Amino acid sequence: MHIPDGFLNNPVSFGAGLGALGALAHSLKKVAQELKLKVAVLQHKLAGNTGSQLVGGKSFGLSFANRKVEQMASLAALIFALQMINFPVLNGTSGHFIGAALATAVVGPWAAILVLSLVVTLQAVVFADGGLIVLGANMLNIAVFPSLLAMLVITLAKRLTDSPLRKIVSLTVAAWISVMLAATACSFELALSGTIALGDVLTAMLGVHALIGIGEALITLAFFQLFFSRQSTYLQPEESQHA
């Protein structure tokens, strides 16, 4: 899924770069706001209480922020590791995990965008995996678009039902569909660059990635259940989030 340099023309690479920069700036602002708000709300709540609890309030807010940072760093490490594992799909093709749905389920879409963008940057800069000129396009395809779509699926599922199966079903759908969106975005960038006709590349990309998406869903479910199911995550109902 990582586009190498040469596949996209300069206008598309530049446009995608601008888009990715905008998304990064917005995500950064959102995550910073969330961290700040949590601390401020707790301080405000406790201001009316005895002074001794104020200290506890601030440290609770800070421990929330620190835990979120730990989650983001662990996700970066896990997603980097899992993206190394290409699994065979059909007739001599392989695919690998993306991780946007997993990251979004655990830390929300904005932090997920930061985590995935960091991984994609590391891969391009250090491991020559994905081009540097097309880094913005890879960020959009692998970090920005799939994380936002995963959040949409998770949020819709929360509104539709509170069945105990909701978590598993919404994670599965989010994982699979986010891979399909990544493949779609990649196809559009290739077509816009004049590399290949849209119809041609889109059907081929979606065909292969429909299978890769099944792997994505299985890996997402397994690692969510193993390591994140007991933490406060974005899969929980609104009222108990971060509780």
Next chain:
Amino acid sequence: MHNRKLLMLLAVCLGIAGFLSLYASSFPDGLEYVAEEKGFLERATEPLLSIIPDYSFAGIANETLAASLAGVVGVGLAFGSMFLFGKILVNRSTPTE
């Protein structure tokens, strides 16, 4: 995240990147396959930067060790840089009183 679970997760990451990755499929990935089939694979240019190309240290003769070490270094870099970046963000976002 409890520390024990965090350490377990990191150990799993190192295991995946340092060991399991040696057994990863070497078939072309989805995009590469499509590029090959549709005839635009040769458009790919040489990477501008290749510090550890193909997830394997060039300077190490033993291929298994070279690949394994590259994975371990990558996990370290991913965790370390995200952690550092997050800490800076927390410090900047926390009102000081």
